[in-house]
Amino acid sequence: MKAEEYNPALNLMGRRIRLAVIGGGPASFIGGMHRKAARLSDCYDIVAGTLSSDPKRSLEAGKKLGLSEDRIYGHALELITRESQRSDGADVVAIMTPNDSHYEYAMAALDAGLDVICDKPMTNTLEEAISLHSKVLETGLVFCLTHNYTGYPMVRQARGMVEEGDLGEIRLIQVEYVQGGKARGDDPDPGDPKTPWRYKPEKGGPSLVMGDIGTHAHNLLRYISCLEITEVAAEAGHIVPGRVVDDYTGALLRLSNGARGSFWVTQAAAGMENSLKIRLSGTRGTLEWEQETPHRLIYKPLGGPWEIRTPGGSGSTTLGSHSTQIAAGHPEGFPSGFANIYRDAAEAIAARRSGKTARKESCTYPKSKDGLAGVFFVKAVLDSSEKDSHWTRVPFPE
């Protein structure tokens, strides 16, 4: 059984962190997840919010969440200004708006001295990503990008095992993210104002599938392998006839240590739910993980029986143990993985604000550097695809 959880906010700051949410209104899937993650981590009080770009809808939605009326704002920039001026104002903003606004709100928050939690992809353009990453480095503030899949205990365990050498030198990686939600092809008209922002490239970014899920697959690969992708030969496009947004990408990868990779993402595979999978093979064995059964990690060592690793089970690494809150045999699921990201961010925030040091195992949450790497990757994929899948260099931040 697990001992009492360590609450970094209460322990380092003596209080919960004050969180303001930007975005995540009634129609949003991810908004509810951010708030669940914050609550489950027990490190935050949600004190303020802008729930919609329409002030009236923001007010209504904020009240439904139980926020004080005076801390429900009609616009994100107003929230940032006012909360950063209150003595009991938010410490951190969580941004979960359409992709094209991440940059503006994150920059404003950092400028106002607020830490930032931001949904992925970090930005739609490379210029913004570079600029935002610089700002983060410059301000020294916390910037956490919610590539939440890296919060799952067994993803963390996988990284721990890679770091400890259980795979030896990695040679081959296969990553895929296969969804079915966009299989029908009854897309709304991107010119219609009521069309969700995802279907409008100026808001959702240059590639729907890459922004929505491709960056998750990319980040997962980097997180576990501790490798960078250096070259890509890709085809991005739509497999549903007549569609104007991308719904699939296939790619071959070359990695920084000479390993090879396969990348396969789509939102148009009819009948599928949310099948994010990764396999990594090295000189000493293979690891296999699937998001739809996230509490199992298969390890196939060279010369030994196959193993099923479980959260809190035998062979847990420090990073793996850090990321499970319940006794073995009690599956934790998606909200708990998301909450691990929020908790690690809380530890970074609380440590910074209290002049203390976060524990090493709390520092693997995705940062602006990872966001920038993601934007570099999306651009390289699209460049390669435009050049008939020509091998294309993928830059990455040092």
Add this chain to the structure above:
Amino acid sequence: MKAEEYNPALNLMGRRIRLAVIGGGPASFIGGMHRKAARLSDCYDIVAGTLSSDPKRSLEAGKKLGLSEDRIYGHALELITRESQRSDGADVVAIMTPNDSHYEYAMAALDAGLDVICDKPMTNTLEEAISLHSKVLETGLVFCLTHNYTGYPMVRQARGMVEEGDLGEIRLIQVEYVQGGKARGDDPDPGDPKTPWRYKPEKGGPSLVMGDIGTHAHNLLRYISCLEITEVAAEAGHIVPGRVVDDYTGALLRLSNGARGSFWVTQAAAGMENSLKIRLSGTRGTLEWEQETPHRLIYKPLGGPWEIRTPGGSGSTTLGSHSTQIAAGHPEGFPSGFANIYRDAAEAIAARRSGKTARKESCTYPKSKDGLAGVFFVKAVLDSSEKDSHWTRVPFPE
């Protein structure tokens, strides 16, 4: 994707429910789960607590949880008295103390007009169980027993399918709960004051394995099947030599509609984690569910292909849909199932306090009647075991 969650507390009462916790201090596994569930449900503010029967340890633990010092109490009865007198006092107490104290605290809370959430088993003795159940009926207050496994989306989906006739008439049920935590047999001395209460029959109850997990298996069977167990032929005892507490029970069951059952629970199966499984076969098909992969429900209809049902997936019943908060493909896990129980209790509490009616699908959370049925069952199992597994009648509350 799921629409914005309906928050029954905010919607019916206009505020979160004020929760006081009794028990669940540093050494407790279940205490953290109750608090996670409350937070995840978003229906409660934890406003007060007695975290230990030792006032000093209670204060320390309460402060670590971020409670105001003036609402951390040294004794549960003090908490009940004082909180019920405050104008901003707790609406409900959640009891997660050693089994022998559930009765006293629950009775006191009900007498003070507080709603009650109580960990299982409801009580150690049948007399207490009958008395508590009567008190609940008499006061009309909400009493929720946290048989949390019935909060899992696919357990609820299973019940929904049984109610809709997908199994036809149920004929056979096999339920098992197999853990490994007590396989080693290095039990502490029950006479030693430092020994955990579970190993002291006067606190933990007449049968360790039945109180800890047997009642869960029993309740799961009743919840899904909507049937009662009417007779049992059982052997309870310890399979680890020299042990003084029970670590296993095997039983044959007869059910209220003539169906037959098999019951198998142990905490001494080396290497196992938390393997609660149930299979139900009826005239029209079979259902299979395992707690260690809780987001999958296997349905094997007579004359059709086998199906894998998923939370939020095709064929979801009203009860199943009610119990999943995320889009299909995002596994929810143990805390979310626990939170469903808390949310349903919140709806009952909020409805009662606001003079409104809870939705039908929110009313399947376990109640004092289920707790009483559990105590009847434990007693019948032990009686049968004493009489060399003689078939023994199992009474159940109407």
Add this chain to the structure above:
Amino acid sequence: MKAEEYNPALNLMGRRIRLAVIGGGPASFIGGMHRKAARLSDCYDIVAGTLSSDPKRSLEAGKKLGLSEDRIYGHALELITRESQRSDGADVVAIMTPNDSHYEYAMAALDAGLDVICDKPMTNTLEEAISLHSKVLETGLVFCLTHNYTGYPMVRQARGMVEEGDLGEIRLIQVEYVQGGKARGDDPDPGDPKTPWRYKPEKGGPSLVMGDIGTHAHNLLRYISCLEITEVAAEAGHIVPGRVVDDYTGALLRLSNGARGSFWVTQAAAGMENSLKIRLSGTRGTLEWEQETPHRLIYKPLGGPWEIRTPGGSGSTTLGSHSTQIAAGHPEGFPSGFANIYRDAAEAIAARRSGKTARKESCTYPKSKDGLAGVFFVKAVLDSSEKDSHWTRVPFPE
């Protein structure tokens, strides 16, 4: 990769064993399996047969199998007499007739000096079983009972692991065999001459479900655990209303070393196929095996990660390796497991006939002693059930 298989017949006798089949005509499922197993083992030539108790149908069916017309017999006893007199006559008979005739044909074959392969259950009555077992001991001939599930590589691996101590002392066993084929309840009239013999107790034996599959479950438990069942508390009966044959048995078990067991068999679980499962827990870990995925054996050691053992994979025992014919990763299935039984019987026959010694790992095929143990068990189950599930002693042959 596997080296060339060792063919015991060709190696020890310099020729294939001559096999005569008794039973297994057109309507028989098991007849085809016996012949497949013989062919797959490569140790036999099928030289003669009685395919039906109706001479005309026997001839037709034998011709369809490619047998020489002069060695297709109208009656089993005729086959035994004539084949035992030919210089090129059958060495062994394989009996796959209705259960009530096993005894007569096996006794006649043994009396004629022929080795015997016989389908299960060995006999319908205890008297016959005792007498047949004595005859086998007396003649020194080979008697192989086709409890084919013990031929699966991972069942053999499981026994090998038990023998090598990977489970430590066994404490708990759960075995179940759940089929759905008799869920509908449209049974034929047992009095109708056209009704299949299984539905006629005088032919099929005192309990349909116990003869058909209960003896398999019983034998599997004994084979892997190397333990005997000493007491049983059982309920046998029919769960489908109006049926006159047994379709389920539930039982609690006590084993020779003090371990406890649960036994659950039925042919009336709608939607199920052929779900034979066993779990064994000892002081050092737990093993889990399911017939529907026979090439996986789960091992959950105390204090180590869970393992998936595979045929020919790491950690294979001598017995496990002996029982897989293909490289790892190439699942072998039901016919191959059946063929392992035939091959081991061939080695015993060839060794006996050539005055040589069979290898130790070839000697675990089921024998008349196991058949007798099965008949003892069926009787004890039915006796217990008649006495309202009273604990009943289960004798077993030394």
Add this chain to the structure above:
Amino acid sequence: MKAEEYNPALNLMGRRIRLAVIGGGPASFIGGMHRKAARLSDCYDIVAGTLSSDPKRSLEAGKKLGLSEDRIYGHALELITRESQRSDGADVVAIMTPNDSHYEYAMAALDAGLDVICDKPMTNTLEEAISLHSKVLETGLVFCLTHNYTGYPMVRQARGMVEEGDLGEIRLIQVEYVQGGKARGDDPDPGDPKTPWRYKPEKGGPSLVMGDIGTHAHNLLRYISCLEITEVAAEAGHIVPGRVVDDYTGALLRLSNGARGSFWVTQAAAGMENSLKIRLSGTRGTLEWEQETPHRLIYKPLGGPWEIRTPGGSGSTTLGSHSTQIAAGHPEGFPSGFANIYRDAAEAIAARRSGKTARKESCTYPKSKDGLAGVFFVKAVLDSSEKDSHWTRVPFPE
């Protein structure tokens, strides 16, 4: 339960087909499989063989298999000549020699009027493949290429479902074949005469991994989808440093109907066994199949619950039913799938020789056209890889 199997050889020709084996001596994995398949199908008598290119070793090995000494030949061409002249000579030769000799022996056999069963890849060079395919068409003889994975019941079921429209229009295919046998990199010197032929490109062909397993993956994709690959962008090479043969290929595919594909094969993934997997998504749903659990086919229809299809289970297509020999719930495995190929070839041979017509569902076994398609594909992959993964046209035979 299955009715008595239909034996096409006995039924159409009134006798078993006489089979001569070429290759498959002591060190061969695949030789044993061919012979098992022939025996299991019950359609063949193995009457002659050349088991090694060394006459002495051929004789020894042939005797161990129980062949008559006078029909064990020192050379394949001698076997073909002599067997084609005997009145009781072989009807068909099965070729399982090193890849570079397939062409010579197959051509000789066809010239001698013998039907041919040949292991894959059909030939090492495109010229040979074209010439051999022409010869097959010209002679009208049966040529069966043992892409045995297409003999699995659930692979056949998948094709049947595609043909019946259960996927709608196919849009996306992912196929992979991941083995671990060549992960260590301790390859023998290709110049050493004792080195196995696979490591000598002049014998094993231009790409070890493509010849060994890439052609299987390619054929599986074509078999199930009924589509052709028209373009490929590929990288083939070795991921184990210092190796001179190919051990992996990654590729993107474009298919004849505009669908897109991902292709990933390797023999150097440490710890893996024999993981051949395919996923196909169309407008109406997705199918998933894995060779390591071959008796399960997952079907995820758009708008309906996920399904697990089983051999002989509900929803079986004609082609699926044709390819399973046992009752549902009895897994058949690799040898049975291989035997289905042999049985279908037997039906073609027996039909041709008896002037009758094979049943439609027996005609999907791989033929010379499929072999030629495989050689076209290997060449296109290597060409693309040489041109830095440039999209390259893949011709295919009409």
